[in-house]
Amino acid sequence: MQKDSQIIKEVNEIYLWLDEQLAEIDRSCRACGKCCDFEAFGHRLYVTTPELMYFAKHVGLTIKDMPSGVCPYRISGKCSVYSYRFSGCRIFTCGDDSEQEHQLCEQAIGKFKALCEEYNIPYHYMYLKPGLELLRSGDLEKS
Ligand code: SF4
Ligand code: SF4
Numbered sequence: 001m002q003k004d005s006q007i008i009k010e011v012n013e014i015y016l017w018l019d020e021q022l023a024e025i026d027r028s029c030r031a032c033g034k035c036c037d038f039e040a041f042g043h044r045l046y047v048t049t050p051e052l053m054y055f056a057k058h059v060g061l062t063i064k065d066m067p068s069g070v071c072p073y074r075i076s077g078k079c080s081v082y083s084y085r086f087s088g089c090r091i092f093t094c095g096d097d098s099e100q101e102h103q104l105c106e107q108a109i110g111k112f113k114a115l116c117e118e119y120n121i122p123y124h125y126m127y128l129k130p131g132l133e134l135l136r137s138g139d140l141e142k143s
Contacts, residue, residue, distance in 0.1 A: 004053060007119055011054040014111050018090055021104055028095040033077045035094055038128075039069025045088045047131045048112040049124045049140060056135050058084040063136045066129040086128075087112070 035041045047055075056063060059081055064072035073081045079089070087108040091101050109125065116123035121141050124131065134140050 003119055004057075007050050007115060007121070008054050008057050010115055011050045011112075014108065014115075015054075015087070015090070017111075018087055018104065018108055022090060025098070025100050025104075027093050029093045031079070031082075033074050033079060035092060036071040036074040036079065036089075037069065038071070041094075043092070043094075045071065045086060045092075045128045046125055047086045047088065047128055048109065048116075049121055050112045050115045051086050052124075052131050052135050052140055055081070055084055055086070056140075063132055065136070066132050071128060072132070 035043045036045075038044055059073075066072050071079075073079060073085075079085055087105070091105050091108070093101065113123050113125075115121075124134070124140075126134075
């Protein structure tokens with residue numbers, strides 16, 4: 001669908017913008033994958049509608065279930081979908097919770113919300129588990 005393709009293209013542009021912004025911040029993430037175990041780490045990953053659309057497009061139709069508090073895309077301690085990971089995965093670092101990161105998070109969410117308004121799709125900002133469930137149901141853009 002033309003609309004979906006355009007949304008996915010725009011999400012890619014937002015991620016490129018985000019990665020450029022993050023490259024300018026001194027950050028200490030070692031990509032160890034510990035924070036992808038949300039239960040153990042005391043962390044939660046929230047995702048938005050356009051990001052879920054982008055994720056499904058690139059990761060494939062077989063979206064995984066999330067039976068535990070661990071992201072199902074963490075395989076052997078590493079992110080198996082690193083190029084397509086969500087903005088929250090890109091921004092979060094465990095070393096500090098800097099004001100810059102907080103502002104980037106707000107800006108990124110604002111961009112994803114604006115995309116939903118522009119393309120008239122429902123705006124969701126939800127924990128990864130229900131987000132993956134919504135993707136699996138096929139109702140992401142209907143609800
Ligand atoms: S933010 Fe911290 S816990 Fe998460 S992957 Fe990076 S170094 Fe590991
Ligand atoms: S998508 Fe990758 S980086 Fe994000 S929580 Fe899952 S395993 Fe971690």
